[in-house]
Amino acid sequence: MGNFYGTLSLPCNDPETASLRSFVAVLAVDDALRAVMGDGPKLALKWPNDVLLNGGKVAGILLESLVVKGQMWGVAVGIGVNLIAAPDMTQVEDGAVYPVSVKVESGVDVTPDGFLKHLAPAFAQWDRQLTTYGFAPIRTAWLARAARLGETITARLPNENVTGRFDTVDENGYLVLNTAKGPRNIAAADVFF
Structure with a gap:
């Protein structure tokens, strides 16, 4: 096993x-x-x-x-x-x-x-x-079944970290964070809680 x-x-x-x-x-x-x-x-x-x-x-x-x-x-x-x-x-x-x-x-x-x-x-x-x-x-x-939906999370991109409320996943599968600068759609990143 x-x-x-x-x-x-x-x-x-x-x-x-x-x-x-x-x-x-x-x-x-x-x-x-x-x-x-x-x-x-x-x-x-x-x-x-x-x-x-x-x-x-x-x-x-x-x-x-x-x-x-x-x-x-x-x-x-x-x-x-x-x-x-x-x-x-x-x-x-x-x-x-x-x-x-x-x-x-x-x-x-x-x-x-x-x-x-x-x-x-x-x-x-x-x-x-x-x-x-x-x-x-x-x-x-x-x-x-999503973890942390509605909570604040951080998406680590190659050149920046984006922190915001995890609002949804859009029709392309992108992560949507509500940040201090407004909604941000993220195609690929490492997510940290």
Whole structure:
């Protein structure tokens, strides 16, 4: 038994559509965790691609464009879930959410294969929603599970930190912060609470 690590390659030639797959993946991971652990432990989604369990990071999603001869043909969706063990705090960036594991937080033992049996159908369902109805139902479901919605958070960009109230996620999946200078839509950043 160990932690879950998996990568799914999907055809996609549009970077904006590809980026929305992180929301699909994180909803699927959340559903799979709920199926494995039941209703006891508290789960929440951290923008754009982390799952929190009892306040700590239990899972993360990483997207990578698949490009051949300068043309994007797909996206690789990488998923990591701390089923049994979590990284030590010394391996985590200062200010980041502390890592946790399913076993320690819930007492549930699940194998990577056992977790995949819940994850695969959940991903297929959310991905069908995205391809059939667009981002709107994904966005609604994600916001219903969002961590720190309505609270002040900080988005760390390459050249600045932006602090504001987390108001929503827009129709492109961008984080919307209400800052002292007004609303700010952020396409990509590291978020700190």
